[in-house]
Amino acid sequence: MYYLIPLLTFCIMLALLHKQLFRSFFVLYPCLICLCSLSLKAQPSINNDASIRWSDMQYQAKPDGSLMYIVTQSGLLIENSLLFIEDSKGGQLANLLPWEMRQQVSSKALSFSEPVRLGTFEGHYRSEVALAGERNLEFQIDFNVPNHRILRQTLQLPHQEFIEKVFYVDGKEYYFSKPNQNQRREVLVSRRPFISFKANSSASNGFEIVPDSSTSLEIEVLSSLDWKQHRSYWINLFCKNGNRVHYTMHLPQKIDDSAANTSLDKHNRLRNGSFELGREEWGVVFNKRDVSSTWSLVDGEATDGAHALCVEIKPQVAAYETHYKTATIASDYFEAKPLERLTISADLKAARKGQKIKMQLRYVPTALVPNRGSNLIQKVITLSDDWKRYSFEASLPLAAKNAYAVAFEIVGTTGSATVFLDAVAVRSHGIADYLSQAPVESHSDTLRYHRLYEPGEPFDVQTFLRNEQQEKTIQTVRLTIRDAAGSDLHRQLRESVPVAAKSNYLINWKLPNFYKQGMYRIGIEVGASIDTLRDSHGLSLAVLRGRDVSAVNPNNRFGVNITDLREFWALERIGIGWSRFTFDCGLGQLMRKRGVWDQVHADKLDALLDYQASFGVTPLAVLGPGMPKWASRAPHGSSASRAYTYRDDVDSYFEDYLTRLLDMADGRLYAIETWNEPDIPLFYRGTIEEMASFTARAHDIIKAHSPQIDVVGLGLATPAETHNKFLKRLLKKSGLDPYDAISYHPYTEGRRHPARGDFREVVQSIRDVISEFGEVPPLWATEFGYFGYAHDAKPFVPFKNPFVAREILDESESASAYIQAICTAFANGVDKTFYFTLLEGNLLDRWLQGWVGPGGRSVESGFIAAATACDLIQDVDCIGQEQIRKNLWQTRFLSDSKQFVVLWSEGAEQVINLRDLSEVNGYDVFGNPLHFKSINQSIALPLSMTPIYLNIADLREFL
Numbered sequence: 001m002y003y004l005i006p007l008l009t010f011c012i013m014l015a016l017l018h019k020q021l022f023r024s025f026f027v028l029y030p031c032l033i034c035l036c037s038l039s040l041k042a043q044p045s046i047n048n049d050a051s052i053r054w055s056d057m058q059y060q061a062k063p064d065g066s067l068m069y070i071v072t073q074s075g076l077l078i079e080n081s082l083l084f085i086e087d088s089k090g091g092q093l094a095n096l097l098p099w100e101m102r103q104q105v106s107s108k109a110l111s112f113s114e115p116v117r118l119g120t121f122e123g124h125y126r127s128e129v130a131l132a133g134e135r136n137l138e139f140q141i142d143f144n145v146p147n148h149r150i151l152r153q154t155l156q157l158p159h160q161e162f163i164e165k166v167f168y169v170d171g172k173e174y175y176f177s178k179p180n181q182n183q184r185r186e187v188l189v190s191r192r193p194f195i196s197f198k199a200n201s202s203a204s205n206g207f208e209i210v211p212d213s214s215t216s217l218e219i220e221v222l223s224s225l226d227w228k229q230h231r232s233y234w235i236n237l238f239c240k241n242g243n244r245v246h247y248t249m250h251l252p253q254k255i256d257d258s259a260a261n262t263s264l265d266k267h268n269r270l271r272n273g274s275f276e277l278g279r280e281e282w283g284v285v286f287n288k289r290d291v292s293s294t295w296s297l298v299d300g301e302a303t304d305g306a307h308a309l310c311v312e313i314k315p316q317v318a319a320y321e322t323h324y325k326t327a328t329i330a331s332d333y334f335e336a337k338p339l340e341r342l343t344i345s346a347d348l349k350a351a352r353k354g355q356k357i358k359m360q361l362r363y364v365p366t367a368l369v370p371n372r373g374s375n376l377i378q379k380v381i382t383l384s385d386d387w388k389r390y391s392f393e394a395s396l397p398l399a400a401k402n403a404y405a406v407a408f409e410i411v412g413t414t415g416s417a418t419v420f421l422d423a424v425a426v427r428s429h430g431i432a433d434y435l436s437q438a439p440v441e442s443h444s445d446t447l448r449y450h451r452l453y454e455p456g457e458p459f460d461v462q463t464f465l466r467n468e469q470q471e472k473t474i475q476t477v478r479l480t481i482r483d484a485a486g487s488d489l490h491r492q493l494r495e496s497v498p499v500a501a502k503s504n505y506l507i508n509w510k511l512p513n514f515y516k517q518g519m520y521r522i523g524i525e526v527g528a529s530i531d532t533l534r535d536s537h538g539l540s541l542a543v544l545r546g547r548d549v550s551a552v553n554p555n556n557r558f559g560v561n562i563t564d565l566r567e568f569w570a571l572e573r574i575g576i577g578w579s580r581f582t583f584d585c586g587l588g589q590l591m592r593k594r595g596v597w598d599q600v601h602a603d604k605l606d607a608l609l610d611y612q613a614s615f616g617v618t619p620l621a622v623l624g625p626g627m628p629k630w631a632s633r634a635p636h637g638s639s640a641s642r643a644y645t646y647r648d649d650v651d652s653y654f655e656d657y658l659t660r661l662l663d664m665a666d667g668r669l670y671a672i673e674t675w676n677e678p679d680i681p682l683f684y685r686g687t688i689e690e691m692a693s694f695t696a697r698a699h700d701i702i703k704a705h706s707p708q709i710d711v712v713g714l715g716l717a718t719p720a721e722t723h724n725k726f727l728k729r730l731l732k733k734s735g736l737d738p739y740d741a742i743s744y745h746p747y748t749e750g751r752r753h754p755a756r757g758d759f760r761e762v763v764q765s766i767r768d769v770i771s772e773f774g775e776v777p778p779l780w781a782t783e784f785g786y787f788g789y790a791h792d793a794k795p796f797v798p799f800k801n802p803f804v805a806r807e808i809l810d811e812s813e814s815a816s817a818y819i820q821a822i823c824t825a826f827a828n829g830v831d832k833t834f835y836f837t838l839l840e841g842n843l844l845d846r847w848l849q850g851w852v853g854p855g856g857r858s859v860e861s862g863f864i865a866a867a868t869a870c871d872l873i874q875d876v877d878c879i880g881q882e883q884i885r886k887n888l889w890q891t892r893f894l895s896d897s898k899q900f901v902v903l904w905s906e907g908a909e910q911v912i913n914l915r916d917l918s919e920v921n922g923y924d925v926f927g928n929p930l931h932f933k934s935i936n937q938s939i940a941l942p943l944s945m946t947p948i949y950l951n952i953a954d955l956r957e958f959l
Contacts, residue, residue: 044131046110049375050103051397052129052137056254058339058397059137060365063100065112065127067139067155068367071338071398072252074205075161079232080367083141086151086242087118095681096148097125098640099369115635117644119687121146122635132248141245149242156226157199157233168198169219176233179223189221191238197221199235208250209235216240217247228750228803268437269334269342269426270406274304276466276504278445280537283855284311285328285842288564289604292317293327301420303347303387304434305466306504308422315415319607320565323600326412329421330362330843333403333797338396341429344406345391350383351418356411357381359392362844363399364798370682371800373845376407383419391432400798405844436468440475440499442526442536451539451858452573454546455515461539463507463524467499474498476530479509484519484812484861495530517543517868518926519811519861521791540791542859544573544867545927549616553577554670557826558870559620559834561783565611567839567856572615574863575870579612580673580782580834583619586626588642591657594630594650602664609668618668620712620782620834623658623698624675625683633686643685645694655701662705671710673743673782674698677717679726688726692733699738713739715782719762721749724769731773742770745783745836746825750806753786753813754820755906755945763828778831784821785836785849788814790860799848800841808848812946815861816904819869819925819947823891823902826873827881835866861926868927872900872949882956888912888943890955901955904947914939914958922950 044054050061060068067081082094101114109130116125123145132138143150162176169189180186197219200206211217220236239245272281275297284295295311302308309329316323336342344359360378379392396404406426410419423434447460459481467473475497481490490512499505514520520541525533549572556577562568563581571579585605590598612619625642627634631650632641646654662669674695678684684691699711716727727744736742744766748757763781770776788809789795809817822833840850840860851863876895884890887907893900900922914920914932917939922930925946932939941950952958 043134046105046107046131048103048105049377050110052110052131053395054135054254055395056339057251058395059129060397061110061112061129062367063369063372064097065101065103065110067129068365069398070207070251072205073255073339074252076158076338076398077161077199077205077207077252078155079158080156082154082156084151084154085118085143086149088147092151094154098638098643098685099682100639101125101127102639114639115637116143116145117633117635117638117685118145118148121148123148135251135253137249137251139245139247139249143243150239150245151242152236152238153245155235155237157235159223159232161205162199162233165200167200167221168196169221170194170196174221177223179231184225186223187220188223188233189219191218191220191236193217194219197235206252209237210248210250211237212246212248215244215246217245229806266428266431266435268435269336270331270424271437272441272443273424273434273436274302274422274466275307275309276305277441277443277464278462279857280443280445281332282309283330283332283843283857285330285844285855286566287322287325287327288566289320289322290325290327291321291566293325295327295329298420302422304423305502308420311410311417311419311421313410313413313417318611319603320605320611324412324414327410327417328360328844329408329410329419331406331424332843333405333794334426335402335796336396336404337402338398340396341393342396342426343391343393343429343432344424344426345389345432345434346408346424347387347389347422347434348381348383348408349385349387349420351385353383353385355383355417355419357383357390357419358407358409358411359390360407360409361394361396362405362407363397363403364401364800364845366398366400367803373800373841374405374798378409380411387420387422389423389432393429400802401796403796403798407844436466439467439469440473440526441466441468442475442477442524444522444524444537444539446539446541450569450856451541453514453541453543455517455543456513457543458513459509459511459520459522459541461509461511461522461541463509465497465499465505465507465526467501467503467505470501472498472500474528475505476527476533477507478525478530478533480523480525481511482521482523483516484521486521489514489520493530514543516926516928517545518864518928519791538792540858540860542864544864545871547573547575547867550614551616552613552618552668552670553616554618557832557874558822558866559782559832560838561834561836562838564839564856565608567852568612568615568617570838570852570856570859570863571617574867575874576838576866577617578620578832578834579617580620580622582612583608583621584626585621585661586623587631587646587654587657588626588628590661591631591653592628595653595656597657597660602660605661606664609665613668618670621661621669621672622674622676622715623672624678624694633690640685643681643683645686645690651697654697658698658701659705662702662709665706667706667708669706669709671712671741672698672702673712673715673780675713676715677745678714679722680717683717688729688733692730696734696738710740711738712741712743712780712782714743716744716766717747717783719744719746719766724766727766727769728772731770736770736774736777739777741778741780741831743780743782746781746821747784748786751785751787751804752807753809753817753945754824755817755904756807759821760824760828763825763830767829776829779829780832780834781825781830782832782834783836784825784833786814786817787848788817788860788862789848790840790853790858792858797846799846801847805848811861815865815925816946818862819865819902820889820904820906822869822873823878823947824881826878827891835862864926868923868925868949871927872923876900884912884955884959892954894953898951899953900949900951901953902947902949903941903943903955904945905943906945909942909944912941912943912955912959914941914955917952917958920950920952922948924948 052059111128218238527533559578633644634641787805
């Protein structure tokens, strides 16, 4: 394109010389301007978010520099890539390199470079993608680590885009055939040298790979399942020399359709964009250690309707709070298409002029660093103290589940800040004015923030109707309350509700009291008449006994992983006594510089111990990972310094740090875990010998200072998948002496329900391995959990670590999974259990594993089930678990004052008959009393996946 510009310029000059001055100028000059404009518009941009963008296409790199995806308006070309490294023994892994690397961006290339250490071998890795013309990319990977080599790069092509399409290898035609579902791996083209690979014959979504002549690449084409059971077409590029992959990719030509990525749909993608319908669909994300800042809906400040959202950031009020505070207003997710062009707009003002705000489009990438949340595109704006409308344009990147959200981040401050927001819209490109999602909108909310009630406490449900039309409307509203099983408990109908033009109508429902513990589902239907009612929305409310405690009990058997101090009310209400990941006490936090103790952070931890104790909670302190660069064994310049132990020459500093930490705790720490998940490279990249040495040294320092503290070792991540290989190798070096307890994470493979995921085998096998080295110390399960949708969850909402989940449970299954897991764990020598994770997260970054919904507003069935377990199992001993008959399991508990069993079926529902009993009592999974009476000298006991508690010593005595 560029060569045409000087050519036309020459033609103009020539015309001027030939006395055709005016006519030639006015004919050719507009053409020149047009061509310049088109040329500039067509050129791709290389961006700091590791992307290369064209107007119709995007290349995205992962944080380690490897290809994440290439997407065009026609569809997804490449959905992922993997780089397989082979060691000298033939072992092959795709996760040996650091997950994040230093990035460099220029006008021509995007590069990543990193010193690498694999075991004891050090070397270097570099990856670059460069523009090689308007629609060409040049890829280059260089790797040099002794005793290791590049085996292959794998490009994964989406089945739905390429199935039954043609491809060519060196001009020979092949087809992406339909997969054979009975085969994990099907070879379409066997491994061979090649000079060209071209996918698809269509120019709109085809691409071509041409290897560099200086490197020897070989190709193999497969239809294959990966470890997540996801099927795609694999283009394997084998590296013959082991240290360099170099090729050019010719991308599809641009489709001549300038409107293809601009939506014709003009409506607002956001529900409740003017906050007339309560707090639903919105939330505010505060710093994890900010418990004093607030948000609310306020009257009298709105630009559209009656309400606006207000956030008040308050200065630090307690030592454990963060000093520098931010807050992010977030919408719930909405669905859209990649490369669609949208306009995000809103009315904003601040109490003080000059307040900075980052307007953001948020999305979860399709591949990312584990545990990482959403990415963003943003625009920084400066607010005044008067309402003003702001907007920015965004071309949507490819996102997980095609889900996007908007956010407004209040730039951090050490003082106070107040920001108001109203009339938020996400509309088609170029449309920045506010429009409601529908002419008549409805939603419901509760007066209280946390939707948790004590038995007999009235539900405070409100329903809001908003009429955006110019004339009055009449609406009919019906509320239904159902129990967790779906049975109707109560109904109310409001007919002929008048909603004036451009106005709101509020219904305060008068509802009966409920005393049974568990979940209650509120369903709201709205329509112009009773004949046109439609499901509009729902809420989930929970009933659970109250609880108030302020004394720590280190004998408590129940813990959770939690990072947000604002939600410690939930631990107290359930009965949880231990927290994990709320006490950042590693060397990198308390001694950021060599030998310099961070007293400010130490004071925060000091106050934090008392804050947690006020809820009856004590932290499990975790020492690693988190090594600072000055102390780490990582190669110089590495981005992964935190994932190594400290060097021998800084041992005196480590001892000083750990001693100071114990001095500060002053008897308020009861256990310290030495590391988190050292058996995976995300958290540990050193050797077995280095980890054994670190663990023993930490144990000796702690015991010399505070012998009453339990030193808990290891926190192993994947016993279900690694078959305890790391554990065996480590115990051969360290023995059992450095451990008062051994911790591990009994996740089932793929996070399957314990009845389907071999949970029992996981907890039994690790005990068997440890017993080979001596008497088994107490075992702590410091992480385990399951992916599960809340009852009211939107199915397209993205979540962290989706590549882990092979199945996603419903809310009831999640509750039963927890009870089955803790019973089986206690029966196999586990002393303490820590669920991962208590909190679902915030609206933008969700775990899909928590019992407390986004922002702490709602709770799930697992919350009530865990509270019941804390009430019943807290002070009893587990004395065994048996399979009574096929799929029927019993776990027995005993104390001086009571005995009971926990029963469930791991398959279909079944009924068993108990003899020699006139009646038997117990509790359901939510702690409600159960009572069974004998009929004809037999009690029929129904059992399902959901456990029940039965007040007998042993079921076998009555069969």
